[in-house]
Every structure is written in structure tokens, then in C-alpha cells.
Amino acid sequence: MITLTVALLIGAALFGIGLYGALSQTNLVMIMMGIELMLGAALVNLVAFWRFLHPDVYAGQMFFLIVMTVMALEMAVGFGVATARFRAAGSVEMEEAAELQG
Amino acid sequence: MAVRLVAVALCGLAAVWFGIRVFRTRSMVRSALALLFAMAALGGLFLALEAEFLGVLQLMMMATEMAVMAIFMVMYMMDPGGLGQMEMTHQKRLARGAGALGGLGAAALAVGLALGGGWGPISAAAPSPAAQNHDLGIELMERSMMIFETAGVTILVAMVAATAVALGRRR
Numbered sequence: 001m002i003t004l005t006v007a008l009l010i011g012a013a014l015f016g017i018g019l020y021g022a023l024s025q026t027n028l029v030m031i032m033m034g035i036e037l038m039l040g041a042a043l044v045n046l047v048a049f050w051r052f053l054h055p056d057v058y059a060g061q062m063f064f065l066i067v068m069t070v071m072a073l074e075m076a077v078g079f080g081v082a083t084a085r086f087r088a089a090g091s092v093e094m095e096e097a098a099e100l101q102g
Numbered sequence: 103m104a105v106r107l108v109a110v111a112l113c114g115l116a117a118v119w120f121g122i123r124v125f126r127t128r129s130m131v132r133s134a135l136a137l138l139f140a141m142a143a144l145g146g147l148f149l150a151l152e153a154e155f156l157g158v159l160q161l162m163m164m165a166t167e168m169a170v171m172a173i174f175m176v177m178y179m180m181d182p183g184g185l186g187q188m189e190m191t192h193q194k195r196l197a198r199g200a201g202a203l204g205g206l207g208a209a210a211l212a213v214g215l216a217l218g219g220g221w222g223p224i225s226a227a228a229p230s231p232a233a234q235n236h237d238l239g240i241e242l243m244e245r246s247m248m249i250f251e252t253a254g255v256t257i258l259v260a261m262v263a264a265t266a267v268a269l270g271r272r273r
Contacts, residue, residue: 005213005216006107007151008208008216009212010110010115012209012211012212014140015204016202017124017205018201019200019201020202023201024191026191029171029178033137043160051152052224053224055229056225061234062238065253068159075167079170079264080268083267084270093190095192
């Protein structure tokens with residue numbers, strides 16, 4: 001129980017740090033780093049729940065693989081957008097991308 | 103049990119420390135390295151939680167991913183070394199509040215459920231690494247095959263989309 005709670009607390013701390021980073025940073029790559037940390041927090045929770053609650057059911061590990069896929073996709077699409085933005089505006093600073101607000 | 107708890111706590115604290123360092127330095131290269139170390143510490147955490155396959159996967163994948171990220175940072179940042187002391191943050195108060203609210207809310211939920219016994223019975227032993235690999239393979243190829251295949255197709259679509267977006271319009 002203690003180890004599970006410690007793992008969940010670590011996940012909570014990482015989620016908070018990631019959320020702070022995603023909201024406070026002006027650079028697209030740094031925002032992606034914040035999102036990566038939040039997804040890392042989700043991974044910690046998934047592994048902790050699998051290990052301590054249902055180690056005989058592998059849906060938890062499957063979910064882990066899906067979240068890891070999402071992390072990779074976020075990086076790929078994010079860098080694609082960053083490349084397009086850099087070509088169009090010469091910068092990936094989101095403060096200078098007000099026209100993307102919609 | 104105690105050894106595992108210490109290992110989980112140490113790896114977790116290292117991950118949190120490096121996670122904080124990501125946003126506490128003006129050097130983008132240091133930020134990328136701090137995130138790499140945070141993700142590596144998470145890999146160690148997974149190994150300490152006896153999820154050997156996932157831990158090794160995390161270490162291998164994140165090392166590659168962060169190396170790619172560092173290359174992009176040097177390419178796109180106006181000041182990747184942080185020597186110009188550029189200010190690269192905004193809405194700090196909102197971000198701090200949201201981060202604290204999210205983190206403390208999740209922590210309160212975890213502690214509250216632990217104290218209230220809401221998690222139910224806790225499993226003492228995990229399957230052996232070989233059994234985990236075997237059973238995860240069976241899970242991937244049987245019950246979760248459609249999800250697995252969908253993830254593969256999604257990766258392909260994202261690769262094509264990212265390349266198309268990055269190429270832009272050609273005359």
C-alpha cells in the first residue's frame with residue numbers, strides 16, 4: 001500500500017510540474033516537454049496500478065504501450081508543426097503565433 | 103519490500119527533481135538533458151516496480167526520443183545555450199496555480215483512497231519477467247490485437263501527416 005501511494009504521489013508531482021511547464025512556456029518545444037512529463041505521470045500511475053492491483057491482467061501494460069505510442073505521436077506531429085511554423089515565421093515562439101488562436 | 107520502496111522513492115524523487123530542472127534552466131540543451139534524465143529515472147522506477155519489459159522499453163525509447171528532441175532544439179531555438187538570458191515564460195501565476203492544483207489534487211486523491219482502503223487488496227508478488235513477456239505477447243496477439251493494430255496504423259498516419267506538414271507547399 002505504501003509503495004503504491006508513493007508511486008502515485010510521484011505521478012501527481014510529475015503531472016503538476018508538466019502542467020506548469022505546458023502552460024508557462026512560450027516555446028513550442030518546451031510546451032511539448034511539459035506534455036511529455038504529464039504523459040510520464042500517466043505511465044507511472046498505469047505501472048503502479050498494474051503492479052499492485054492487477055498484476056495478472058495485462059490490459060494495464062497494454063494501456064502503457066498505447067500511452068507510449070501517444071508520446072511518440074505527439075513528438076512526431078509536434079515537430080512537424082514546429083518545422084512548418086519555423087519555415088513560415090522563422091520562430092517557434094507561441095507568443096508570436098497569435099493568428100493560430102482561431 | 104523495504105528495498106523496493108527505497109528504490110521506487112529514489113527513482114521517483116530523481117524523476118521529479120529532473121522534471122523541475124527542465125523548466126528551471128534557460129539553456130534548452132540542459133532542459134532536454136534534464137528531461138532525458140527524468141525519463142531515465144522513470145525507467146528505473148518501472149524496473150523497481152518489477153515491470154522489467156516496460157522499464158527497458160522506457161529507457162530505450164526515451165533515450166532516442168530525447169536525442170531527437172535535443173537536435174530539434176538546437177535547430178529551432180534562437181538561443182539554445184541560454185546565453186542571451188531570454189525570457190521564455192508567460193502567464194506564470196496561472197501556470198503555477200494550475201500545476202499546484204493538478205498535482206495536489208491528484209496527490210490528495212491518492213492519499214485519501216489509500217487511507218480509506220479504496221484500492222482493495224494489494225498484490226504482494228508480480229509475475230516473473232519471462233511470464234510477463236509471454237503473457238503480454240499473448241495479450242497483444244489475442245485480446246488486444248485490434249488496439250495494437252490501430253496503434254500501428256495511427257503511427258503510420260502520424261508519420262505521413264507530420265512529413266506532409268513539415269514539407270509545406272511546393273511551387
